Amino acid sequence: MAKLKVPVGPDDHVQGPAAAPITLVEYGDYECPHCGHAYPIIKALQKRFGKQLRFAFQNFPLREIHPYAEAAAETAEFAATHGKFWEMHDLIFENQNSLSEQMFGELAQSLTLDRQALTEALRSGAFAERVRIDFSGGVRSGVNGTPTFFINGQRHDGDFELEMLGQAINKAAGK
Amino acid sequence: MSNILPAGTPAPDFTLHATPHQTLTLKGLRGRPVILAFYPADWSPVCGDQMALYNEVLPEFQRFTAVLLGISVDGVWCHAAFSRDRKLHFPLLADFEPKGGVAKLYGVFRDGEGIAERALFVIDKNGTIRWSYCSPIAVNPGADGILEALENLPK
Numbered sequence: 332m333a334k335l336k337v338p339v340g341p342d343d344h345v346q347g348p349a350a351a352p353i354t355l356v357e358y359g360d361y362e363c364p365h366c367g368h369a370y371p372i373i374k375a376l377q378k379r380f381g382k383q384l385r386f387a388f389q390n391f392p393l394r395e396i397h398p399y400a401e402a403a404a405e406t407a408e409f410a411a412t413h414g415k416f417w418e419m420h421d422l423i424f425e426n427q428n429s430l431s432e433q434m435f436g437e438l439a440q441s442l443t444l445d446r447q448a449l450t451e452a453l454r455s456g457a458f459a460e461r462v463r464i465d466f467s468g469g470v471r472s473g474v475n476g477t478p479t480f481f482i483n484g485q486r487h488d489g490d491f492e493l494e495m496l497g498q499a500i501n502k503a504a505g506k
Numbered sequence: 507m508s509n510i511l512p513a514g515t516p517a518p519d520f521t522l523h524a525t526p527h528q529t530l531t532l533k534g535l536r537g538r539p540v541i542l543a544f545y546p547a548d549w550s551p552v553c554g555d556q557m558a559l560y561n562e563v564l565p566e567f568q569r570f571t572a573v574l575l576g577i578s579v580d581g582v583w584c585h586a587a588f589s590r591d592r593k594l595h596f597p598l599l600a601d602f603e604p605k606g607g608v609a610k611l612y613g614v615f616r617d618g619e620g621i622a623e624r625a626l627f628v629i630d631k632n633g634t635i636r637w638s639y640c641s642p643i644a645v646n647p648g649a650d651g652i653l654e655a656l657e658n659l660p661k
Contacts, residue, residue: 333648395561395593470563475648476555488645 333473333486339387344407344416346377347385353483353504355384355496358391358469360477361403361423362430365491369478370424372493380500388420390465391477399430401462406435408458409449415442509613510625510640517542517629518611524597526582530575533633539572539659540629541652544614544622546643548580548588548598556624556646561594563649570656572628575599579606579621614640628655 339345339354357373359366377384390408392400403423410419422438423430432453439449452458469479473486480487480496482503489495511518517532517540524530532540545556557576560567567574577599580588585598601608606622609615614625624641637655641647 333650336650393558393562395595396558466562467566470566470649471653473648473650474559475646476559 333475335481335484335486336472337468338484339385343387343389344411344420345385345387346417348382349385351383351385353380353384353500354387354481355500356387356389356481358389358465358472358474358477358479358481360390360392360397360400361407361427362397362400363393363477364427366478367424367427369491370421372491372496375493376496376500379497383504384500389469390462391469391474391479392462392466393477401459402432402435402453403430404462404465405453405456405458406439406449408461409452410439410442410444413442413444415444418442510623510638511613511627511635512638513636515635517627517633517635518608519633520608520611522577522599522601522608523582524599526586530597530599532629535573536633537631539570539631539656540627541567541572541574541656542612542627542629543574543576544609544612544625544627545576545578546616546619546621546624547578548584557588557594557598558592559646560649561592561596563653564595566649566653567656570659572656577601577608577622579609612638616643626652628652628659630659 335356373386377386390404392404394401407416407419407423410416426434436446436449439446480491482499487499519533521529521531560574574596579601581602582600585600589598606615609622614623616623624643624647626639626647627635628637630636636659639651
């Protein structure tokens with residue numbers, strides 16, 4: 332079974348306490364409808380498991396089939412440098428059906444980020460390398476599509492409905 | 507489960523259609539590592555299916571000068587449409603006539619269903635299989651095993 336080769340590090344985007352007994356890692360693509368489906372499921376899991384659960388999101392844009400996936404990932408990374416990764420992550424998923432460069436600018440504005448600076452960062456590819464590193468680490472860890480989840484470092488090969496993921500988390504927690 | 511050809515076996519040669527008007531012969535690729543990715547069928551209904559994933563990982567394969575070949579029992583026109591739809595940047599070979607003939611040579615044909623397994627082979631530049639892997643049919647094997655095998659090839 333595939334194992335996470337790149338552990339969650341200080342530069343990663345994480346919610347929940349570092350000491351949580353369960354770490355859930357998602358490799359995701361903002362334009363992937365299955366990741367959009369998983370988005371509220373993760374929220375529900377976070378609510379259910381509270382401080383027991385740490386969640387990390389890693390970029391895995393499938394550029395060839397999702398034309399806005401890369402720009403979306405870079406937009407979230409841009410927001411991260413202003414301390415607003417999760418706000419942007421959530422906004423992008425909540426507006427998944429209408430992604431466009433224009434939309435990314437509007438989302439930036441709504442988070443009081445500099446829209447012009449975002450446009451410039453997307454144009455110059457300032458965050459492309461960051462996204463590529465996530466992608467490459469994911470490939471090494473056996474990410475085989477989006478979303479791919481790892482629970483305490485083990486790839487979760489079942490479906491990612493609330494019930495199934497909840498059970499897998501309980502199992503990893505030894506419950 | 508199939509009798510997949512193991513590492514150390516010479517890779518059986520074959521010639522298959524890569525497009526409706528062009529064929530590709532394995533032997534013609536000597537000098538470069540070859541990744542043979544057998545899969546059951548075009549048009550699997552998920553994002554990031556196996557071929558879409560490999561399409562994204564191509565630059566990593568190319569660092570090893572490796573050639574990636576997808577192969578299934580689908581016909582040339584089906585492959586052409588699938589490849590165009592998914593914007594694939596590597597050839598899909600049609601193991602169509604005789605059906606699954608090459609999959610059988612490599613020990614990865616599923617008799618009852620008439621399709622290939624999800625099976626991966628890394629062939630070295632001299633034409634010897636250096637790594638092979640057969641995944642459960644419902645599980646996309648990802649690309650980590652291929653990359654590891656490419657790294658382990660003798661220089």
